[in-house]
Amino acid sequence: AQTVTQSQPEMSVQEAETVTLSCTYDTSENNYYLFWYKQPPSRQMILVIRQEAYKQQNATENRFSVNFQKAAKSFSLKISDSQLGDTAMYFCAFRGFSGTYKYIFGTGTRLKVLA
Amino acid sequence: DTGVSQNPRHKITKRGQNVTFRCDPISEHNRLYWYRQTLGQGPEFLTYFQNEAQLEKSRLLSDRFSAERPKGSFSTLEIQRTEQGDSAMYLCASSLGQAPTEAFFGQGTRLTVV
Numbered sequence: 158a159q160t161v162t163q164s165q166p167e168m169s170v171q172e173a174e175t176v177t178l179s180c181t182y183d184t185s186e187n188n189y190y191l192f193w194y195k196q197p198p199s200r201q202m203i204l205v206i207r208q209e210a211y212k213q214q215n216a217t218e219n220r221f222s223v224n225f226q227k228a229a230k231s232f233s234l235k236i237s238d239s240q241l242g243d244t245a246m247y248f249c250a251f252r253g254f255s256g257t258y259k260y261i262f263g264t265g266t267r268l269k270v271l272a
Numbered sequence: 273d274t275g276v277s278q279n280p281r282h283k284i285t286k287r288g289q290n291v292t293f294r295c296d297p298i299s300e301h302n303r304l305y306w307y308r309q310t311l312g313q314g315p316e317f318l319t320y321f322q323n324e325a326q327l328e329k330s331r332l333l334s335d336r337f338s339a340e341r342p343k344g345s346f347s348t349l350e351i352q353r354t355e356q357g358d359s360a361m362y363l364c365a366s367s368l369g370q371a372p373t374e375a376f377f378g379q380g381t382r383l384t385v386v
Contacts (some may be wrong), residue, residue: 163314190373202363202377209373214359250316254374257328258303260365260375262314 159184161251163263170239170270176229177224178234178266180249186210188254191225193234196265197245205247212256239270276378278364284384285354290348297366304347305375306339306365307363315363321347322369354385 160183170176182191193205208216208225213225220240224233236243249263277296285291297304302323307315318337319329323344336354341347351358361382365375 161314192374194377201379204374204376207374258306258322258326258367259317259320260315261317262307264314267311267312 159186159251159253159261161249161261161263163249163266165266166264167267167269168170169269169271170236172239172241174239175235175237176181176239176268178236178247178249178268180232180234180263182230182232182249182251184230184251184253185252186255190252190254191232191234192250192252192260193221193223194244194248194250194262195245196248197242200250223264241270241272244268244270276366276376277366278362278378278381280381281379282382284386287356288353289383290350290352291354291383292348292361293364293383295347295349295364295366295378297346297364298376300368301366301376302344302369303367303375304341304369305350305365306347307365309361309363309380318349320361330373351383354383356385359383359385 162181163196189210191208194202195205196202206218220237246265248265251261279294305320306318309315321341336352339349361380363380364378367375
């Protein structure tokens with residue numbers, strides 16, 4: 158069974174600085190999708206960035222980028238130029254390419270951006 | 273498109289009562305998911321549908337939980353004989369059966385069992 162592990166329950170970063178959130182996963186599949194979701198306090202979960210495992214190039218969305226290491230089964234999120242609005246829970250998620258289409262989430266990292 | 277809509281947003285019920293939640297997915301999405309989230313935890317998978325077919329149900333889901341998606345449109349999640357341990361946020365999400373592959377989430381229904 159696939160699992161997703163986020164080993165950093167809480168992190169903080171100064172405004173305008175860079176922070177990296179870690180995620181590891183376990184799967185026997187070769188093709189799959191990885192996601193980072195953001196859940197601000199009392200607000201709904203939104204997608205930050207997605208990565209297809211068959212793509213070697215790391216995904217980037219504005220200030221957000223990932224470091225995808227397929228062999229190591231590692232998928233970290235880097236937030237550059239952190240803003241106060243980045244304060245939220247961040248969840249790493251996995252979805253297989255075939256078979257079951259459920260999304261499996263990690264336990265999350267609570268990120269606080271300090272002014 | 274208004275996104276994934278869930279109703280009610282909040283529900284307080286007495287232990288032993290039945291509750292039903294509704295989810296309206298994004299209209300062109302054929303997959304619909306239910307998750308449960310407790311404070312400080314990640315979403316826990318409950319079940320998902322492809323069109324009207326319920327394709328997978330978590331083995332952690334007791335027989336008191338049932339979900340339907342008639343005609344492949346909206347979905348309902350019913351909890352019978354609620355227990356205090358059922359108190360949680362219940363999230364609904366939907367996705368296309370093709371790219372893009374991400375799930376879009378609703379704002380959730382917060383259930384409190386007293």
